[in-house]
Amino acid sequence: MARFAALLPLAYAMGAFAQSVAYNDPNTGIDFMSYQDSKSGARFSVATPETLGSDFIGQIVAPTTEGWAGLDMSAQMASHILVVAWPNGDKVMSSLREATGYTTPPVYTGNATTTPIANGTFVNSTHFAYTFVCNGCITGEDDSFPNTVSGNAFGWAFSTDAPAAPSSEETALNMHTGFGAFAVIFANSSSASYDTWASWAEAVPAVTAPVANNGTSSSNSTVGVDTGKNTTSTTPIATTLNTTYDYIIAGAGPAGIIVAERLAESGAEVLLIERGDASTYASGGRAVESWNETVTQYDVPAMAYYLSTAEVTNEYCTDTADMAGCLLGGSSMINALMFVRPQERDFDDKWPTGWKWSDVSSSAESFYERNPGTISPSKDGQRYDQGAYDVLSSFFTSNGWSSVNALEEPNKKTDVFSHPPWNIQDGLRAGPVLTYLPLAKAKKNFHIQLNSTVIRAVRESSFVSGVEVELVDGSRQIINVKTGGKVVLAGGALSTPRILINSGIGPADQIKTVQSGSVAVTLPDQAEWIDLPVGKGLKDHPIITLKFKTKTSLSSLDTTAFTDPTQVNADLFAHGSGLLVQGGQRLNFWSSVNGTDGIERFVQGTCNSPSNDTIKIKIYLTHGLTSTGEIGVTSAGATEYITQPWLNTPEDKDALASFVDRLISFTKIANSTLTLDAGLTASSNVTGADLIKTFVTGSHFVGTAKMGTDDGRKGGDAVVDLDTKVYGTDNLFVVDASFHPDLPTGNTQAIVMVAAEAAAKKVLAVQVSGGSNSTVPTSSATSVVAVSSTAAQSSAIVATSTALSSAAVTSAPAITSAPASSATIPTTYTTNTATTSVAVPSPAYTQVPKYGRCGGNGYEGPTKCAEGSTCKYQNDWYWQCV
Ligand SMILES: *[C@@H]1O[C@H](CO)[C@@H](O)[C@H](O)[C@H]1NC(C)=O
Ligand SMILES: *[C@@H]1O[C@H](CO)[C@@H](O)[C@H](O)[C@H]1NC(C)=O
Ligand SMILES: *[C@@H]1O[C@H](CO)[C@@H](O)[C@H](O)[C@H]1NC(C)=O
Ligand SMILES: *[C@@H]1O[C@H](CO)[C@@H](O)[C@H](O)[C@H]1NC(C)=O
Ligand SMILES: *[C@@H]1O[C@H](CO)[C@@H](O)[C@H](O)[C@H]1NC(C)=O
Ligand SMILES: *[C@@H]1O[C@H](CO)[C@@H](O)[C@H](O)[C@H]1NC(C)=O
Numbered sequence: 001m002a003r004f005a006a007l008l009p010l011a012y013a014m015g016a017f018a019q020s021v022a023y024n025d026p027n028t029g030i031d032f033m034s035y036q037d038s039k040s041g042a043r044f045s046v047a048t049p050e051t052l053g054s055d056f057i058g059q060i061v062a063p064t065t066e067g068w069a070g071l072d073m074s075a076q077m078a079s080h081i082l083v084v085a086w087p088n089g090d091k092v093m094s095s096l097r098e099a100t101g102y103t104t105p106p107v108y109t110g111n112a113t114t115t116p117i118a119n120g121t122f123v124n125s126t127h128f129a130y131t132f133v134c135n136g137c138i139t140g141e142d143d144s145f146p147n148t149v150s151g152n153a154f155g156w157a158f159s160t161d162a163p164a165a166p167s168s169e170e171t172a173l174n175m176h177t178g179f180g181a182f183a184v185i186f187a188n189s190s191s192a193s194y195d196t197w198a199s200w201a202e203a204v205p206a207v208t209a210p211v212a213n214n215g216t217s218s219s220n221s222t223v224g225v226d227t228g229k230n231t232t233s234t235t236p237i238a239t240t241l242n243t244t245y246d247y248i249i250a251g252a253g254p255a256g257i258i259v260a261e262r263l264a265e266s267g268a269e270v271l272l273i274e275r276g277d278a279s280t281y282a283s284g285g286r287a288v289e290s291w292n293e294t295v296t297q298y299d300v301p302a303m304a305y306y307l308s309t310a311e312v313t314n315e316y317c318t319d320t321a322d323m324a325g326c327l328l329g330g331s332s333m334i335n336a337l338m339f340v341r342p343q344e345r346d347f348d349d350k351w352p353t354g355w356k357w358s359d360v361s362s363s364a365e366s367f368y369e370r371n372p373g374t375i376s377p378s379k380d381g382q383r384y385d386q387g388a389y390d391v392l393s394s395f396f397t398s399n400g401w402s403s404v405n406a407l408e409e410p411n412k413k414t415d416v417f418s419h420p421p422w423n424i425q426d427g428l429r430a431g432p433v434l435t436y437l438p439l440a441k442a443k444k445n446f447h448i449q450l451n452s453t454v455i456r457a458v459r460e461s462s463f464v465s466g467v468e469v470e471l472v473d474g475s476r477q478i479i480n481v482k483t484g485g486k487v488v489l490a491g492g493a494l495s496t497p498r499i500l501i502n503s504g505i506g507p508a509d510q511i512k513t514v515q516s517g518s519v520a521v522t523l524p525d526q527a528e529w530i531d532l533p534v535g536k537g538l539k540d541h542p543i544i545t546l547k548f549k550t551k552t553s554l555s556s557l558d559t560t561a562f563t564d565p566t567q568v569n570a571d572l573f574a575h576g577s578g579l580l581v582q583g584g585q586r587l588n589f590w591s592s593v594n595g596t597d598g599i600e601r602f603v604q605g606t607c608n609s610p611s612n613d614t615i616k617i618k619i620y621l622t623h624g625l626t627s628t629g630e631i632g633v634t635s636a637g638a639t640e641y642i643t644q645p646w647l648n649t650p651e652d653k654d655a656l657a658s659f660v661d662r663l664i665s666f667t668k669i670a671n672s673t674l675t676l677d678a679g680l681t682a683s684s685n686v687t688g689a690d691l692i693k694t695f696v697t698g699s700h701f702v703g704t705a706k707m708g709t710d711d712g713r714k715g716g717d718a719v720v721d722l723d724t725k726v727y728g729t730d731n732l733f734v735v736d737a738s739f740h741p742d743l744p745t746g747n748t749q750a751i752v753m754v755a756a757e758a759a760a761k762k763v764l765a766v767q768v769s770g771g772s773n774s775t776v777p778t779s780s781a782t783s784v785v786a787v788s789s790t791a792a793q794s795s796a797i798v799a800t801s802t803a804l805s806s807a808a809v810t811s812a813p814a815i816t817s818a819p820a821s822s823a824t825i826p827t828t829y830t831t832n833t834a835t836t837s838v839a840v841p842s843p844a845y846t847q848v849p850k851y852g853r854c855g856g857n858g859y860e861g862p863t864k865c866a867e868g869s870t871c872k873y874q875n876d877w878y879w880q881c882v
């Protein structure tokens with residue numbers, strides 16, 4: 001599948017792969033071909049036998065005593081065998097993984113294994129090293145490369161953030177801080193001594209480290225490889241808190257904060273629970289900027305495009321099927337700030353009666369009053385860095401499109417463009433952390449608890465008496481509602497399903513996965529399970545990225561203008577003005593395409609200029625699309641895709657392809673100011689159908705606990721009723737994007753907050769009948785069975801770092817590229833050599849560097865080889881540029 005083609009571009013954008021050089025490792029004496037990342041100093045090395053079989057020797061040496069590093073079988077990290085290693089105290093841990101998306105890579109399930117070589121495996125005071133025989137790693141299948149090739153491009157990744165649970169082999173990994181690819185020519189990496197070196201590998205060495213720890217007189221530390229697989233731990237008994245609440249809200253993302261604040265306005269006792277830590281400076285976050293220590297990286301609008309490569313990257317969830325924000329504010333803190341007010345049709349087409357635009361418009365007004373968004377964020381009234389806007393506005397105008405104010409005219413969505421509507425206020429990232437939370441905190445009846453992951457709703461039959469939460473130290477609490485109280489789920493479309501399934505609500509096979517899984521979850525008796533289609537209504541916007549060259553000169557700012565600003569810009573920022581109070585986009589456009597099925601589908605574009613004379617356009621297929629997918633839970637307590645939600649219907653594919661064809665046709669008109677980027681090869685014949693194969697996730701997930709009248713227990717597709725109350729329960733509600741029955745025309749953040757405002761009124765109005773015993777839960781409902789589970793297992797759901805939270809809509813790359821969030825993928829990233837823009841290659845016009853893959857069964861990537869190489873058959877599955 002091409003859906004993670006996002007990984008490809010990272011490699012290709014670098015042009016040719018970095019080359020490896022000969023390296024004799026002093027600790028082992030092995031001769032490697034090696035690549036060292038000049039930025040971090042991390043080193044990745046490969047040695048091979050004279051005749052390539054299924055094994056090679058790999059080495060990872062990284063300058064960290066608490067991060068992690070990985071070596072991948074391909075420059076395209078998703079769907080390939082990945083060896084990850086990290087230090088755990090003085091032990092080196094390792095694990096084979098296979099990345100599936102923009103999220104922490106799951107444990108690999110195939111036959112390949114690694115065996116450590118003792119004197120190349122250690123932790124000293126500055127580094128850790130893992131030297132290993134990769135047994136069976138050259139598979140000849142899609143997850144690796146065949147032994148008939150003369151060279152291969154390996155991927156690497158490095159992070160200074162510790163894995164979530166370093167003692168567990170299956171730990172979630174935080175996102176990498178650096179990554180790239182390098183080529184190894186096997187003629188150079190092979191040696192007659194290979195067999196001798198490989199014979200040093202031992203399953204579980206316990207040896208003395210060869211390298212002095214830090215040059216002091218202390219003895220060398222003893223190291224070994226700890227698999228971590230068999231460490232046992234006992235889940236603590238949950239403590240039941242004495243304080244009870246009228247409302248408990250699980251998840252302080254955009255929906256959770258708004259609903260909590262509105263419920264608190266009623267005077268009720270409200271507890272808002274968030275798994276992550278504070279985010280903005282005002283909320284207590286301290287990931288501050290070097291140039292202004294009273295703002296965090298989340299506060300600064302211009303940082304929105306660069307968060308995934310910023311100093312702190314622990315804000316991404318590590319247990320969600322795709323990217324999501326796990327901190328106070330959820331994905332509203334990590335997205336690229338797009339604030340596209342929903343058009344009326346976003347509600348009127350598919351939302352049920354009671355939720356049409358006429359029903360929710362007053363809620364929208366109340367929301368916009370507090371949080372209006374802006375197309376002109378700078379207090380001095382100026383717009384900065386407008387070159388791309390000037391080029392694009394004249395390009396679209398000359399093709400008959402109109403200029404609109406996207407905030408004031410949300411219903412104009414065909415052949416229009418606008419200055420980007422941003423969620424920015426007072427020169428800072430807006431959203432409910434800024435615009436609602438302070439109002440809530442001013443009320444005595446509002447309470448917030450951070451660093452607490454909601455495991456489940458505690459449910460007896462139809463009544464929910466409270467929630468069970470897990471704290472950072474792994475301990476558990478039961479927090480109860482008062483008589484007549486309610487529990488409201490707002491963990492985001494990728495996490496709320498986990499809480500529902502853990503509460504015995506969802507497809508039976510999913511609940512059984514929890515039952516036999518490794519997270520200690522006390523489920524209701526099977527007779528009490530509520531069979532609802534949780535996870536099944538998943539929808540998302542697919543995105544493709546195109547690059548264009550400008551005919552007239554367009555100068556682009558370097559990334560550092562945003563990430564390491566000049567004093568002039570820092571001073572402007574201090575006064576709410578300048579480049580830094582703007583988001584990353586420079587123009588937005590919308591159009592629509594009528595599908596062959598008669599359904600009108602909308603298209604959105606966001607544009608910027610990542611380098612001189614270049615325009616980058618991200619195109620989203622949005623409202624009206626018909627593809628759906630499904631998520632479920634893993635035995636380790638994460639959510640994962642069962643079916644991916646993108647471009648599953650021929651009509652969706654046709655619609656997106658035909659819009660792209662239309663855009664290309666604009667560039668072929670005489671006097672067009674843009675040409676499709678043909679920097680690599682001629683592009684005259686490229687079509688929309690070729691280009692849409694490079695789609696990636698929009699990270700705008702909705703529909704996993706869909707609202708409707710069609711009760712899911714009776715075969716319908718709805719999980720919650722029109723009050724957002726879960727079918728079959730008295731007092732359990734879902735108010736985040738999970739309940740949305742359809743995808744909007746724009747990015748999801750504005751509509752999530754509009755719908756949350758409307759949902760708050762419904763939740764408030766429902767009278768709860770059950771629950772006479774609610775403040776004194778029975779032991780059967782609330783005691784946690786003390787089970788023995790592995791460290792790996794219980795860690796999966798523990799918020800072991802400030803990073804973990806449940807908040808919202810998107811996903812987290814671990815070893816993948818690095819989209820920022822629910823709005824836009826960042827445009828640049830840093831490689832060892834330079835900051836390079838990420839160009840999405842089209843199969844038709846991107847070159848594959850030497851030693852890259854260029855064909856084979858199931859391959860949908862680029863096929864044209866770089867100059868000096870040609871695409872050669874290796875086997876049916878693998879063609880390579882050699
Ligand atoms: C590493 O260990 C192997 C096997 O024990 C040994 O033969 C080799 O000489 C060692 N290398 C160095 C540089 O000490
Ligand atoms: C793993 O090995 C077994 C036994 O040799 C084989 O049947 C199976 O196909 C292999 N699996 C993979 C993914 O290569
Ligand atoms: C060396 O390690 C010891 C113990 O970990 C520590 O106390 C000492 O400060 C370190 N010395 C240097 C130079 O890093
Ligand atoms: C730790 O090991 C690395 C890799 O061998 C080496 O480069 C570094 O100098 C060592 N650090 C110390 C303090 O010995
Ligand atoms: C630590 O290892 C180094 C390198 O093998 C060796 O030279 C040194 O004597 C050892 N130090 C101690 C205290 O064992
Ligand atoms: C875990 O350890 C026990 C006791 O040492 C052993 O019997 C069991 O086989 C181990 N399990 C695994 C999966 O290694």
Ligand SMILES: *[C@@H]1O[C@H](CO)[C@@H](O)[C@H](O)[C@H]1NC(C)=O
Pocket residue numbers: 239240241242
């Ligand atoms: C709850 O109250 C009881 C009785 O006052 C007390 O013994 C218990 O320690 C309290 N529990 C907690 C968790 O505060």
Ligand SMILES: *[C@@H]1O[C@H](CO)[C@@H](O)[C@H](O)[C@H]1NC(C)=O
Pocket residue numbers: 291292293294295570571573574575576
């Ligand atoms: C940092 O930015 C804030 C605006 O959020 C401003 O009030 C403050 O003066 C700035 N500090 C410096 C040192 O520029």
Ligand SMILES: *[C@@H]1O[C@H](CO)[C@@H](O)[C@H](O)[C@H]1NC(C)=O
Pocket residue numbers: 592593594600
């Ligand atoms: C799609 O069809 C509708 C009527 O069903 C029409 O109003 C609209 O203009 C059409 N859009 C396009 C892009 O052709």
Ligand SMILES: *[C@@H]1O[C@H](CO)[C@@H](O)[C@H](O)[C@H]1NC(C)=O
Pocket residue numbers: 277278450451472801802
């Ligand atoms: C959350 O946990 C982290 C890590 O333990 C800690 O640094 C932070 O202070 C905690 N935040 C709060 C609000 O307790």
